Amino acid sequence: MDVPKNHIVILKRPLYLILIMIPLLAGNWSCAAKKDMEEKKIVYQKNKIIPESILNEAKIALSYYPELEDVEIEFKFKEDIKKSFMQAQPKVSNLFKGRKHRSYYVFMSSKFAIEKEEFSMADVPPEVLIGWLGHELGHIMDYRDKSAMGLVIFGLRYITSANYIKQAERAADTFAVKGGMGEYILATKNFILNHSHLSDSYKARIARLYLSPDEILVLVNKLEADLEEAEREGG
16 A cells, blocks of 8 residues: 555654754763763662762752652763753653653763853852752753653753753752752852853843743742641641
8 A cells, every 4th residue: 555655754754853962962962071970979779870079969859859769860070061050951871761661861071161250169168059050950850751852852942942951950949949959059050140250141041041040939939828728638
């Protein structure tokens, strides 16, 4: 039986999208880092690989995400992360093996340049680093319920739409705050927004794309109020 040509196009379209996105995913989501090849790595929870220098902060951040206990995550230093200090991304090698078998990277830059200001891990207070890691783990919470095709579409939208970036970053913040990391997320935001050497335009971009300190406080207060109400009803 012959298949009409237009049906062939429809059938091949998902594969076509994947083939377009694989180079992007391979370039951005599976780059090996040179720095942490020399640093001792610790295996935690049997499936988390963490550089020794951030072990304590990573363990604290992970403690707020019991849902990720069975998820394989590798925290990895990377030479150059554009416009970011960290990135959470699925590993391409098992992207299409199903949600339960998927694993993730949290890439970290040992040095991070914003405009003319350069930060290093040593410049970041522990509570700020915990908040940063918590934000990236919030991204993984968002990723884990998406299909492989959903993640491919996510990657495409993320690099083409400022509004989609805003949705994704605020979703990650919300996961972290709902998990109880409000104080750490606030510390991270204040570290950026109150840094005197950063321009107003950069701070405005952060305020536009991420939850603001005021919005975080509102969310924290609402969660506390909901919890108190649930306890009263349960009592």
